[in-house]
Amino acid sequence: MHQIGETQRVETQPELVRMEAAEYGLSMTRTARHVNLASRPNGAPVPENFEVVEAEVPAAGDGEIVVENRFMSVDPYMRGRMNDVKSYVPPFQIGQPLEGGAVGEVVESNSPNISVGDHVVHGLGWREVAVLPAAQAQPAANVDGVSLSANLGVLGMPGMTAYAGLLDVASFKEGDAVFVSGAAGAVGSLVGQLAKLKGASLVIGSAGSDEKVAWLTDELGYDTAFNYKSGPVAKQLFAAAPNGIDVYFDNVGGDHLQAALHALNVHGRVALCGAISMYNNTEPAPGPNNLTLAIGKRLNMRGFIVSDHGDMRDDFVREVGGWLADGTIKAEETVMQGIESAGDAFIGLLAGANTGKMVVEF
Amino acid sequence: MHQIGETQRVETQPELVRMEAAEYGLSMTRTARHVNLASRPNGAPVPENFEVVEAEVPAAGDGEIVVENRFMSVDPYMRGRMNDVKSYVPPFQIGQPLEGGAVGEVVESNSPNISVGDHVVHGLGWREVAVLPAAQAQPAANVDGVSLSANLGVLGMPGMTAYAGLLDVASFKEGDAVFVSGAAGAVGSLVGQLAKLKGASLVIGSAGSDEKVAWLTDELGYDTAFNYKSGPVAKQLFAAAPNGIDVYFDNVGGDHLQAALHALNVHGRVALCGAISMYNNTEPAPGPNNLTLAIGKRLNMRGFIVSDHGDMRDDFVREVGGWLADGTIKAEETVMQGIESAGDAFIGLLAGANTGKMVVEF
Numbered sequence: 154m155h156q157i158g159e160t161q162r163v164e165t166q167p168e169l170v171r172m173e174a175a176e177y178g179l180s181m182t183r184t185a186r187h188v189n190l191a192s193r194p195n196g197a198p199v200p201e202n203f204e205v206v207e208a209e210v211p212a213a214g215d216g217e218i219v220v221e222n223r224f225m226s227v228d229p230y231m232r233g234r235m236n237d238v239k240s241y242v243p244p245f246q247i248g249q250p251l252e253g254g255a256v257g258e259v260v261e262s263n264s265p266n267i268s269v270g271d272h273v274v275h276g277l278g279w280r281e282v283a284v285l286p287a288a289q290a291q292p293a294a295n296v297d298g299v300s301l302s303a304n305l306g307v308l309g310m311p312g313m314t315a316y317a318g319l320l321d322v323a324s325f326k327e328g329d330a331v332f333v334s335g336a337a338g339a340v341g342s343l344v345g346q347l348a349k350l351k352g353a354s355l356v357i358g359s360a361g362s363d364e365k366v367a368w369l370t371d372e373l374g375y376d377t378a379f380n381y382k383s384g385p386v387a388k389q390l391f392a393a394a395p396n397g398i399d400v401y402f403d404n405v406g407g408d409h410l411q412a413a414l415h416a417l418n419v420h421g422r423v424a425l426c427g428a429i430s431m432y433n434n435t436e437p438a439p440g441p442n443n444l445t446l447a448i449g450k451r452l453n454m455r456g457f458i459v460s461d462h463g464d465m466r467d468d469f470v471r472e473v474g475g476w477l478a479d480g481t482i483k484a485e486e487t488v489m490q491g492i493e494s495a496g497d498a499f500i501g502l503l504a505g506a507n508t509g510k511m512v513v514e515f
Numbered sequence: 516m517h518q519i520g521e522t523q524r525v526e527t528q529p530e531l532v533r534m535e536a537a538e539y540g541l542s543m544t545r546t547a548r549h550v551n552l553a554s555r556p557n558g559a560p561v562p563e564n565f566e567v568v569e570a571e572v573p574a575a576g577d578g579e580i581v582v583e584n585r586f587m588s589v590d591p592y593m594r595g596r597m598n599d600v601k602s603y604v605p606p607f608q609i610g611q612p613l614e615g616g617a618v619g620e621v622v623e624s625n626s627p628n629i630s631v632g633d634h635v636v637h638g639l640g641w642r643e644v645a646v647l648p649a650a651q652a653q654p655a656a657n658v659d660g661v662s663l664s665a666n667l668g669v670l671g672m673p674g675m676t677a678y679a680g681l682l683d684v685a686s687f688k689e690g691d692a693v694f695v696s697g698a699a700g701a702v703g704s705l706v707g708q709l710a711k712l713k714g715a716s717l718v719i720g721s722a723g724s725d726e727k728v729a730w731l732t733d734e735l736g737y738d739t740a741f742n743y744k745s746g747p748v749a750k751q752l753f754a755a756a757p758n759g760i761d762v763y764f765d766n767v768g769g770d771h772l773q774a775a776l777h778a779l780n781v782h783g784r785v786a787l788c789g790a791i792s793m794y795n796n797t798e799p800a801p802g803p804n805n806l807t808l809a810i811g812k813r814l815n816m817r818g819f820i821v822s823d824h825g826d827m828r829d830d831f832v833r834e835v836g837g838w839l840a841d842g843t844i845k846a847e848e849t850v851m852q853g854i855e856s857a858g859d860a861f862i863g864l865l866a867g868a869n870t871g872k873m874v875v876e877f
Contacts, residue, residue: 233811240811241781241811241812406806406807410806411802419603425806425809425810426810427810428806428807428810431807437804437805438804439801439802439804440773440801440802440803440804440805440806441802441806442799442800442801442802443799443802444768444772444787444790444802444803444806445768445790445793446818447787447816447817447818448787448788448789448790448818448819448820449595449602449603449818449820450603450818451817451818451819451820451823452817452818453815453816453817453818454809454815454816454817455809455813455814455815455816456808456809456810456811456812456813456814456815457810457813458810458811458813461813
């Protein structure tokens with residue numbers, strides 16, 4: 154069995170190891186590390202909820218591929234899967250590997266559709282090496298000058314979430330005033346840029362630090378932004394949009410949603426995308442006390458998950474990929490190094506430690 | 516100036532009075548009673564908030580008509596107008612007449628489009644005699660065997676609210692399981708019947724008394740119903756719909772909405788029509804603590820007011836009018852007598868004293 158040091162070498166020099174294995178006429182058994190859910194978080198996750206484990210990598214079966222992951226994603230929705238409750242995805246199991254988006258290089262393929270050396274995106278993150286059916290992997294987008302990790306962010310699930318949420322779920326139209334919470338996150342940072350590019354009359358973002366707020370207005374083109382920790386959201390939102398808003402893209406829930414309901418104009422629309430302010434709650438928190446406003450204002454509030462919007466994928470890749478390639482759209486990442494940091498990356502994500510997409514690089 | 520007794524005679528024998536006026540060669544000045552908002556309710560309205568006042572009826576100007584109201588409507592939305600807050604309709608003013616739906620007979624007309632003797636529906640209720648531009652009145656529907664007051668209920672605004680809310684706002688489709696709160700009210704009692712007629716797989720109603728519950732299942736064809744005062748709504752709803760619901764038609768808000776969010780299936784729809792449980796609140800009440808479920812379930816929650824759905828009016832009149840005429844649809848009314856009872860009728864409405872539409876007959 155390989156030791157951790159050897160495994161790390163395997164990770165960084167896979168071709169060399171394969172050559173060695175071939176030289177010695179050995180069938181290649183190898184080990185790699187993954188992250189198990191050690192225990193369910195009670196409130197905010199802590200390092201002890203995560204356990205890095207080394208295990209033998211299973212052999213690839215018929216139609217399967219072996220992928221050396223280069224980047225794995227941490228996303229807010231994963232917090233829900235760490236609770237033992239039924240949801241649109243089943244809960245993670247204690248003592249079993251976590252899952253999530255990842256992008257990596259194919260090092261073995263038993264599929265005619267994928268070649269060794271291809272880069273693919275798939276759902277078996279939280280591990281250095283993934284073995285999966287080729288049909289469950291998608292070719293990674295390669296955009297000149299853009300990191301492969303963009304497949305987990307602006308060109309991946311979060312980007313597509315922003316695109317579908319704004320244009321379809323919230324029925325954005327030119328001239329709308331748009332408010333985005335979690336605006337410095339992987340989804341929010343694209344929502345605001347898309348809204349500007351599509352002709353919004355006003356784009357407002359909220360984020361949790363003055364640095365993020367400055368990034369939104371100075372780099373991403375948000376018209377105005379505020380630090381929700383600096384004062385009541387409702388008051389800051391009113392100051393930013395005295396004439397109200399037409400669209401609210403909700404990544405946060407809680408007092409942000411309540412403030413938005415107050416600020417929304419007649420026929421306003423809410424895309425309910427996330428509620429990160431509530432994911433670590435141990436008790437149900439009261440909802441907005443002004444939901445009744447939705448009646449007189451004829452608001453349309455829609456929850457969504459990105460996987461329902463696959464029909465928009467081609468448009469998304471073409472449009473956002475183009476804007477990313479020519480620099481029109483900016484995407485930032487917070488990159489943590491090594492699988493040992495995966496738990497901390499997730500903990501930090503929920504605490505707002507990231508600007509833009511949070512990923513872990515192996 | 517007429518005394519109250521004479522005015523009452525005027526009300527019951529208008530033709531006689533007109534004859535008398537003509538005999539004596541007098542221009543007809545007359546008085547009639549109306550209801551002023553004496554003070555704004557603080558919480559539940561009380562009789563002292565309403566004041567019946569006698570005043571001279573103004574002469575009809577060019578293009579105007581004079582209507583002797585036969586029935587006036589009390590509706591939950593009026594409670595909002597009694598607060599001094601901006602909404603989709605301006606607030607009532609203290610010392611001024613209240614307004615609302617009414618149906619009556621035209622006794623004078625300065626319009627070529629409306630004749631004396633016509634029955635019309637208009638927005639100047641809370642008064643015995645209304646003077647208004649002919650353009651603001653609509654011809655009343657006359658259905659054989661159906662009271663003129665149906666124009667304020669099943670054939671009027673509440674009926675149209677049920678129709679538009681279920682079929683358009685909630686995007687009802689055949690096979691849906693539908694839950695209706697306030698199911699014994701003017702709107703709810705039609706929603707359930709429409710859902711059954713349109714092919715719902717299950718129609719569940721909630722109401723505030725065992726008598727109403729029995730009426731829903733025995734007379735209106737609800738598959739099942741429960742008394743929300745008999746136990747937690749969530750528990751009773753789960754018992755009624757163990758496989759969940761697809762549509763929730765919300766007349767009530769509060770714990771009904773929270774229970775419905777829990778019970779709704781993926782891609783469920785909520786028509787936010789009213790929140791009668793909250794209209795008398797003096798402080799904002801917390802919203803549903805499980806609104807986040809809307810994300811994973813991809814719920815669509817839409818607030819609406821009926822006046823946005825005028826394009827459905829012809830279909831509504833044809834369909835519901837037909838079903839009412841042939842007895843397929845049943846409509847009950849709670850009728851109070853005389854303008855003196857108008858305040859009590861409204862107070863009772865908010866307390867759930869009505870089964871079906873609450874009206875006041877003059």
